[in-house]
Structure formats: structure tokens, C-alpha cells
Amino acid sequence: MTDKEHKHLHEHDVPHSHHSHGGVEDYLPAMAAYRKTFADKQSVIEQTPDPAVREMLLHMQECGMETAFDRFDRQKPHCSFGLAGVCCKNCFAGPCKITAKSPKGVCGAGADLIVARNLLRHAAAGTAAHGARGRESMLALKYAAEGKIPLAIEGEEKIRAVCAKYGIDTQNKTFNDLAVTVADILLEDLSRTVPDKHKTLFAFAPPERLATWEKLGILPISPMHEVFESLHRTTTGTDGDWRNCMLQFLRVGVAFAWTSCLGSSIAMDSLYGLPKRSKSMVNTGALKANYVNIAVHGHSPLLVSQIVKIGQSAEFQEEARSAGANGIQFYGICCSGLSAMYRYGGVIPLSNAVGSELIIGTGALDLWVADVQDVFPSIMEVAKCFKTTVITTSDSARLPGAEHMGFDHDHSNMSEIGELAAKIVRRGIESFQNRRDVPVKIPKYEVEAEFGFSVEWAQKHFEHGLATLAHALKKGEILGIVNLVGCNNPRLVYEKPIVEVAAELIRNNVLVLTNGCASFALLKLGFCSAKALDHTGESLRNFLKDLPPVWHVGECLDNARSSAFFAGIAAIAEHPLKAMPYAFISPEWSNEKGICAALAFRLLGINSYHSIYAPTQGSASVTEFMATGTKSLLGSEMVVELDPQKLATRIINDLKKKREILQWKNQ
Numbered sequence: 001m002t003d004k005e006h007k008h009l010h011e012h013d014v015p016h017s018h019h020s021h022g023g024v025e026d027y028l029p030a031m032a033a034y035r036k037t038f039a040d041k042q043s044v045i046e047q048t049p050d051p052a053v054r055e056m057l058l059h060m061q062e063c064g065m066e067t068a069f070d071r072f073d074r075q076k077p078h079c080s081f082g083l084a085g086v087c088c089k090n091c092f093a094g095p096c097k098i099t100a101k102s103p104k105g106v107c108g109a110g111a112d113l114i115v116a117r118n119l120l121r122h123a124a125a126g127t128a129a130h131g132a133r134g135r136e137s138m139l140a141l142k143y144a145a146e147g148k149i150p151l152a153i154e155g156e157e158k159i160r161a162v163c164a165k166y167g168i169d170t171q172n173k174t175f176n177d178l179a180v181t182v183a184d185i186l187l188e189d190l191s192r193t194v195p196d197k198h199k200t201l202f203a204f205a206p207p208e209r210l211a212t213w214e215k216l217g218i219l220p221i222s223p224m225h226e227v228f229e230s231l232h233r234t235t236t237g238t239d240g241d242w243r244n245c246m247l248q249f250l251r252v253g254v255a256f257a258w259t260s261c262l263g264s265s266i267a268m269d270s271l272y273g274l275p276k277r278s279k280s281m282v283n284t285g286a287l288k289a290n291y292v293n294i295a296v297h298g299h300s301p302l303l304v305s306q307i308v309k310i311g312q313s314a315e316f317q318e319e320a321r322s323a324g325a326n327g328i329q330f331y332g333i334c335c336s337g338l339s340a341m342y343r344y345g346g347v348i349p350l351s352n353a354v355g356s357e358l359i360i361g362t363g364a365l366d367l368w369v370a371d372v373q374d375v376f377p378s379i380m381e382v383a384k385c386f387k388t389t390v391i392t393t394s395d396s397a398r399l400p401g402a403e404h405m406g407f408d409h410d411h412s413n414m415s416e417i418g419e420l421a422a423k424i425v426r427r428g429i430e431s432f433q434n435r436r437d438v439p440v441k442i443p444k445y446e447v448e449a450e451f452g453f454s455v456e457w458a459q460k461h462f463e464h465g466l467a468t469l470a471h472a473l474k475k476g477e478i479l480g481i482v483n484l485v486g487c488n489n490p491r492l493v494y495e496k497p498i499v500e501v502a503a504e505l506i507r508n509n510v511l512v513l514t515n516g517c518a519s520f521a522l523l524k525l526g527f528c529s530a531k532a533l534d535h536t537g538e539s540l541r542n543f544l545k546d547l548p549p550v551w552h553v554g555e556c557l558d559n560a561r562s563s564a565f566f567a568g569i570a571a572i573a574e575h576p577l578k579a580m581p582y583a584f585i586s587p588e589w590s591n592e593k594g595i596c597a598a599l600a601f602r603l604l605g606i607n608s609y610h611s612i613y614a615p616t617q618g619s620a621s622v623t624e625f626m627a628t629g630t631k632s633l634l635g636s637e638m639v640v641e642l643d644p645q646k647l648a649t650r651i652i653n654d655l656k657k658k659r660e661i662l663q664w665k666n667q
Contacts, residue, residue, distance in 0.1 A: 037642060038076070039493045041069040049499040050524050052284040052443040056358035059441050065382060067357045072490040085115040086618030091236040098618055107237060115619035116242035117234040119626075120249045122615075123599065124230035126592035127256040130557060131190055131223045132396065133300045133372055134264020138190065139411055140302050141271045142183035145176040149415045151306075153179050154273035157456070162266055165203045182270060186263045192222035200266070201258040206567055208576045209604060213254055216633060218247065220255035227252070246625055250603065250633075257563075257600035265560040268339070272305055275342040275554060277452035283524045285446030286348045287364045288329045292320045292432040294425070296340060296347070297333035297356060298371030299555070303393050303406065304336045306421035307369060308344050316425055323429050333359065334374050335516060335555035342452040342554055349449075352517035354488040357382045363440040367428035371406075372397045373593075374487065374517070387438050389431040391424055403427070449528040451552035453513075455564045466565070470572040476665040477543040479509040479581065480655035481569070483562040483601065484550075486586030486594055487517045489612055495521035497587035497611045497644035502527055504648035506549040509537035509667060510655065513565060516556030518588065528552045539667060559597055563604065578605025578635030581658040583651050587611040587644060598638070605635035609651050613640050 041057070048054050060067055081087040086098035088105050096105030096114070104110050109117075144151040153159070156175060163170055163178050166185060170178060189200045198220060202210065213219050220226045230252055233239035239248075280286075287293065294311060296304045310316055311328045320328045332341050332349040333356050341347040351359045353374035360368065360382040368383060368390045380401045383390045392399050393406030405424050407414055455466065462468035472478045484502055488494060498521045505512055506527070514522050526532055527550040533541045536549040553561040570580050584601035586594055589612055598608040616622045626638050639654075641647040656666050 038078070038491045040073050041067075044069055044490075044494045047493045047496055049496055050283070050445070050521065052445040052524070053355060053358060053494060055443040055445075056284070056361055056441075060358065060361045063361075063385075065361060065385060066378075068354055068376065068378065069490055069494070071378070081618070083613075083615060084618030085118050085615035085622075086111050088114045088117070090117065090234060109240070111619045112242040112621045113240060113245070115616050115622045116245035116249070117239075119595070119614070119616060119622065120230050120245050120252070121234055122592045122595050123249050123252045123256070124227045126594070126596035127223050127252050127260050128227050129373055129593050130256065130260035130264055130596070131227075134260060134267060134557070135187070135190060136300055136302050136407075136411070137264065137267040137271055138183055138186045140414065141267050142180055142187065143414060144271065145179035145183065147176075150418055151271070153271060155270040158266070158269040158274055162270065166199060167203070179270065183267065186259070186267050189222060189259045189263055191224045193225055195221050198222065198258065200263050201254070204262060205258060206571070206577060212605075212634065213603070216247075216250065218251040218254055220251050220258075223252075223255040223259045226255040242619070242621065246622070249599070250630075253596060253599035253603050256596040257603060260596075261557060261600060262560045262563075265557050268301060268557070272301060272339070272343050274456055275452040275454045276345065277450065277457055278342070278345050279448055279450050280341065280345075280348055281446045282349050282449045283446045284350065284359070284362060284443045286350070287331070287362060287442045288326070289364070289440065289442070290326050291329040292323070292325045292327070292367070292428050293329050293331065293365050294367045294369065294428045295331045295333050295350070295359065295365050296336045296369045296371075298336040298375055298394075298397070299334065299373040299557075300371040300394060301336055301339040301343075303417060303421060303424075304340055304369065304371065305344070306417050307424055308340045308347060310418070310421045311425045311428075312344070312346055316422075316429075319426070320429050320432070323433050325429070325432055328425070328428070331359075331365070335557070336371055338451075338516070338519070338555040342552075349520060349523055352488055352520040354490065354494060354517075355520070360386060360388055362442055363438045364442055366431040366435055367391065367424075369393060369424060370397065370399065370402070374591075375399070387431075387435045389427060391427060393420075393424075445524075447524065447526045447529060449523040449526075449552070450530070450548050451523070451528060451554075453551035453553050454561055455568055458565070466568045467572050469565075470569045472543050473569065473581065474573060474664055476659075476667055477509070477539045478511050479537075479540070479652070479667060480583065480658070481511045481513065481565065481581070482583040482585055482651065483513045483515075483559065483566075484522070484585045485514060485516050485518045485556065485559060485562075485597065486589040487556075487591055489588040489590035492588055492611055495588075497647070498522065499525055499527075500644040501585060501587055501648045501651070502550060503535065504645065505651065506532065506536045506540065508652050509540040510652065511540060512550040513553050513562045514550055515552065515554045515558040515562065518586070519552055522550050523552065537667070556593065556597070559600065563601070566604070566606070575662065576605065576635075579658065579662060580606075581655040581662075581664075582606045583655065584608045585610075585647075585651065587647065602630060602636040602638065603634055607636050607639060607654060609639045609641070609647055611640070611642050611644055611647055614638070
């Protein structure tokens with residue numbers, strides 16, 4: 001990026017406040033008003049779209065057990081400084097909070113800089129989160145191909161396709177040689193310190209986007225370097241220019257999207273295989289009495305994959321029957337469950353992270369296997385009450401009171417994966433035998449859902465592959481395509497915004513892709529079933545025939561699948577991504593990975609839509625940058641609308657505007 005272009009970004013494209021304190025006087029009162037709109041537990045009980053959630057909340061209330069919703073209520077009133085992003089704890093001269101009376105911290109940092117630094121640190125954390133768990137699968141792929149660990153590599157189709165994208169010469173090389181080469185590229189892209197070309201980025205990103213990012217100077221060295229750099233520049237007395245912090249924010253987003261997300265997804269598909277389209281019953285009614293019931297919870301599929309395979313084997317099913325059970329049944333909580341669900345089958349999805357306590361509260365779970373991320377410490381209190389055994393499997397994520405059976409910090413015991421998995425399953429059988437006196441409460445709500453959708457599936461299912469979708473989109477049979485995702489946030493009525501937005505979108509002929517925590521609401525409420533076609537617009541219904549209007553593409557990492565759908569269809573339509581009738585929707589986002597996911601799609605030129613504000617309200621400059629400041633830079637905006645119905649209307653209108661510009665027919 002030239003000095004002239006850098007100056008243009010800093011002085012013209014990025015809006016900034018004319019007030020030295022960044023608009024705090026204007027924004028803090030607004031945050032106080034916003035705070036009053038937060039949902040409470042009673043609102044969830046009255047308005048949740050899932051009757052099983054209502055029943056379990058009342059049940060746990062009767063038992064005198066608290067949940068995330070109780071704890072959220074006790075936090076009120078929430079700190080306005082934290083909500084606005086103007087609390088700085090980056091050194092120990094503070095913490096400093098920004099007010100109209102005190103518009104600068106001890107070091108002289110104003111609201112703009114403090115908010116920008118906080119946001120950058122959030123993005124760095126989200127990038128580290130997906131990258132760290134992806135690294136485990138990258139290492140496992142490499143070690144399996146080298147014969148160091150006893151794992152079969154199940155994704156040959158994926159590895160050969162990726163080799164073609166990387167331009168790897170496959171002549172006279174064994175399949176294991178190719179797998180090692182792919183793993184080495186992924187690990188190099190993840191951890192590069194010497195500046196060089198990011199191989200995955202340049203192999204997979206659309207040329208138009210590469211040119212945009214290169215002009216802005218935001219091509220990353222690697223996620224590890226950019227996280228390292230982000231923490232460095234936000235330490236005491238380092239980067240004092242909020243615009244420069246936001247430039248790094250964008251750079252971190254590119255690193256997140258193309259390695260922490262896509263690179264990790266490639267490793268997982270290569271090692272564990274591609275999704276398999278299949279069906280399952282979903283929700284608490286699918287819990288089975290008198291089975292050894294094992295829940296897998298978290299985000300790392302490595303050990304989970306072996307636990308499920310071993311537990312489903314004839315040998316271990318017989319061990320369970322010998323212990324008095326009818327067999328062993330697996331259930332999915334959060335993304336580890338989704339990953340196992342769409343690859344191996346027989347794993348019943350039950351809940352996202354926020355609802356995990358409600359599932360343990362049924363008393364039906366004998367063993368809870370927790371790996372990394374979105375595993376709340378509070379599950380231990382509920383597990384203790386119901387004698388549910390909890391096992392942690394990662395050195396990164398311990399829980400006080402849980403048993404630990406997992407990989408060490410160096411992954412030096414990865415070769416023992418089979419023994420670990422068998423030990424964990426047997427612990428589940430023991431727990432079943434020790435819990436026969438525990439009362440069980442199972443709300444009888446269940447529906448059938450379909451999942452396992454992917455670009456590879458679409459290429460085979462439709463006569464002309466993605467071109468069939470591109471043609472339907474251009475003709476207006478499909479009004480637009482959106483990615484509806486995100487974790488849950490108790491600031492809103494649990495899962496209600498997700499369901500309301502989805503209902504309005506499919507009614508208006510919008511095809512919905514979903515993954516991760518948000519997808520549980522859509523699985524449980526029937527959106528991922530062909531029966532939902534009864535509530536779908538006529539043109540989309542006629543196009544889909546027997547397919548559901550919401551396609552479940554996997555775990556939260558599988559935003560990479562959604563972006564692959566977007567990029568593939570746009571290339572066939574011969575339009576840049578930013579011109580297409582697409583949207584990224586995360587109504588209830590609640591953590592650092594959520595910031596990164598929205599940023600990743602914004603970097604593609606696709607608008608992001610939310611019902612939760614980012615913690616930027618203490619700075620008019622950063623708030624404007626997040627909302628509209630990237631429009632001229634990237635072609636995208638961040639839209640926040642607290643009312644889900646209004647949010648859905650805005651999305652539909654924006655999709656129609658995109659179609660009008662393309663001169664495509666609107667219904």
C-alpha cells in the first residue's frame with residue numbers, strides 16, 4: 001500500500017468524530033436506554049420459541065437451580081462503560097473509564113483509541129480461538145499421514161481437490177505424501193513469521209477481493225503473527241492512532257477467514273471426511289431412557305471422532321448391554337456435536353452452549369465430554385446435582401471438579417488416541433451404573449432435521465451443480481442467499497430473533513444457510529426439514545422440491561462452507577461478491593469469534609446484520625467505522641436493528657436493492 005493510499009484511508013475513507021472525547025456525551029445516554037431493552041428470564045420463559053426450553057427452565061427453577069438466565073439478571077444494571085467499550089485495562093495505571101468530565105485515560109488515550117484497541121484485542125482472541133483448535137487437526141493430519149498416530153485419513157476427495165487448488169504436483173506421490181504436503185502448507189500459513197505469500201489465501205480467495213485487500217495493505221503474514229502483532233500494538237504506549245488499530249483489525253479479519261477458519265476447515269475435511277447428508281431426530285424428546293447417554297461438547301473433533309466411533313462399535317455396545325443398558329447413545333452440544341453428527345451419524349443434536357445447563361438438568365446424561373470453547377464453568381454445578389460425570393479432554397480447558405483424560409500440552413500422547421477414547425467411553429458405562437437413582441425429566445419435544453449440506457454435495461445433487469443455483473438466483477426463484485449463524489446472547493429472548501428472522505426470510509423466498517450455535521434453534525423448530533416448505537415462499541418452494549429451505553452446513557467453523565457457496569455462485573454469475581444478493585446474519589452474537597465471523601464476511605463485501613451492538617458506542621468514530629466506514633473500502637456495512645422483524649425487513653429490502661442494481665427480477 002502506498003503512502004498516498006494509506007493517507008486516503010486514514011483521512012477520507014474512515015469517518016471520525018470532531019469531538020476530542022469521541023462522542024461519549026452522545027453515546028453513553030443512548031447505551032443506558034439500550035440497557036433497559038435487555039431480556040430477562042421471565043421473558044425467555046414466556047416468549048422462547050422452543051417449548052422444551054420453557055419446560056426445562058421451569059423445572060430447574062422448581063429444583064432451585066440457577067442457569068445462565070438467572071445469572072444474567074443478577075448482573076443488571078450492566079456497566080455502561082463496558083457496554084460502550086470505553087473501559088481500558090491494558091495497563092495497571094488504571095483501569096481508566098472515559099467520561100465527558102475525564103475524556104482521556106492516564107496515558108492520554110481518548111475514547112476512539114480505547115474502543116479501537118479493545119475491539120482489536122477481541123478480534124485477536126477470536127482468531128486465536130479458531131486457529132488453536134484448527135491447529136490440532138492440522139497436526140493430526142500430518143502425524144496420521146506420517147504414520148505417527150493410528151488414524152485413518154478419511155477425506156481423500158478433499159485432499160486431492162485442495163492439491164489442485166494449491167497447484168501441487170501429484171505425479172509419483174503417494175496419497176500420504178499429498179496429505180503431509182497439505183498439512184505442512186496449512187501449518188505454515190497458520191504460524192508463518194518470516195513474511196511470505198499466504199498460500200491458502202492466494203489459492204482460494206476471489207481475485208477481486210485479493211486486489212481490494214492488497215490495495216488497503218491488509219494482507220496478513222499469518223494468524224499467529226497478526227495476533228502477536230495485535231497484542232503488541234495495543235500494549236502500553238504503542239499504537240496511538242485508532243485508525244491504524246482498525247487497519248490491523250481488518251488485517252486480523254483476513255487472517256481469521258483464510259486460515260483460522262478455512263485452513264482449519266480444510267484440515268478437518270481432509271482428516272475426518274466430507275459431510276454426509278442425513279437425517280436425525282432433534283431436541284430433548286430424542287433423549288433415550290436406559291441408554292448410556294454421552295454428550296460431546298465443544299469445538300475440537302479429534303478425540304470426539306474416536307470416542308463416537310469406538311462407542312458405536314459392536315464391542316462397546318455389548319459392554320453397555322452387559323452393564324444393564326440398552327446400548328450407548330451420543331448427543332451433540334455445540335460444535336463438537338455438530339461435527340460428529342454430519343460425519344458419522346447417530347449423534348443427536350440437543351443444544352447450543354447457552355442451553356447446555358438445561359440439558360444436564362434433564363438428569364438423562366451419564367457422561368459429559370468437554371473439549372474447548374463455549375463450555376461454561378457453570379455446567380459443573382448442575383452435573384454435580386445429577387451425578388453426571390464430566391471429563392475434560394484438552395490442556396487448554398480444565399474445569400474444577402471434572403475428571404481429565406486428554407492430550408497433553410505438546411500433544412505428545414496423540415498416538416494414544418484410541419486408548420484415551422476407549423477409557424472415556426468405559427467411564428460413561430461406569431457412570432451409567434452409578435446413576436440409576438437419579439430422577440429424569442425429559443420434555444417430549446422432537447422433530448426430524450436434515451443436515452450435511454456442502455458445495456461438494458450441491459455439485460453432485462443438481463444437474464448443473466452450483467450453476468443451477470446461480471440460474472435460480474438470477475431468475476428470481478431464489479430472492480437471495482444468506483448465512484444465518486452466531487452464538488446466543490441472553491440480552492435477547494433466547495433463540496427468538498434467530499427463529500423470527502429465518503421465518504420471514506424463507507417466506508420471502510430467501511435460501512438460508514446455517515451452522516454453529518444459531519443452527520440449533522433452526523434444527524429444533526423444524527426449519528431444517530422439508531416440512532418447512534409449507535411456510536416457504538412459492539418460488540423457492542418450487543425450486544427446492546423436497547429440500548428444506550434452511551441448509552445446515554455444519555459447525556461454526558463451517559462458515560467456510562457458506563462462503564464457498566457464495567464465492568462459487570458469484571463466479572458462475574460473473575459478478576463480484578459485493579454485488580450479489582447475499583447477507584451475513586448473526587442476530588445474537590456474543591463473543592470474540594462472533595466479531596471475527598461477521599468481519600470475515602464484511603471483508604468479502606457482504607453486509608452483516610445483527611440485533612446486538614458491538615462495544616463501540618463510546619466512540620462515534622469507531623461506531624461509524626463499523627457501521628458504514630467500510631462501505632467505500634470493502635463494499636459492505638454493519639447493520640444493527642434490535643427488533644428482529646425490522647431486521648428481517650431490512651435484509652429483504654437490501655437483497656432486492658442488490659437485485660435491482662444487477663437488473664435481476666424481483667418478486
